[in-house]
Amino acid sequence: MENKYVRRARDFRQNPDVHYNCAQAVLAAFAADCGLSEGKVFQLGAHFGHGMNLGATCGAMVGGLMVIGLLGGGQEASKAYLTAMRQMHCNLTDCKDLLRVNAECGGSRQAHCDQLVYESVETVARIMHLAE
Secondary structure, three states, X not given: OOOHHHHHHHHHHOOOOOOOOXXXXXXXXXXXXXXXXXXXXXXXXXXXXXXXXXXXXXXXXHHHHHHHHHOOOOHHHHXXXXXXXXXXOOOOOEHXXXXXXXXXXXXXXXXXXXXXXXXXXXXXXXXXXXOO
């Protein structure tokens, strides 16, 4: 069963009126918990989609790290998060590499990025012990 944070992220990713990039969608799922408005989340994450528009570190993963920091998580939480995300993706963290492997497997870019957002949100919620 999906937790409330994943449902929120799904709502943002599927919003037909506004495109939330991966970082923004992860941040938006936790906005209320972090004391941020959706507008501030949109601004904060604006330049972290598609690996900072360079194919660098995945925006969903960057968004997850931002949330952990905003929620007061330390190095232990950040390490646990990155370890979990890397285990799910063959140690890959760069957007360009994740997208390349997905394309080689015949996957849809949109579905792949959405799934990374949901995995990131779920992992943050688990590591930060956020109740349903």
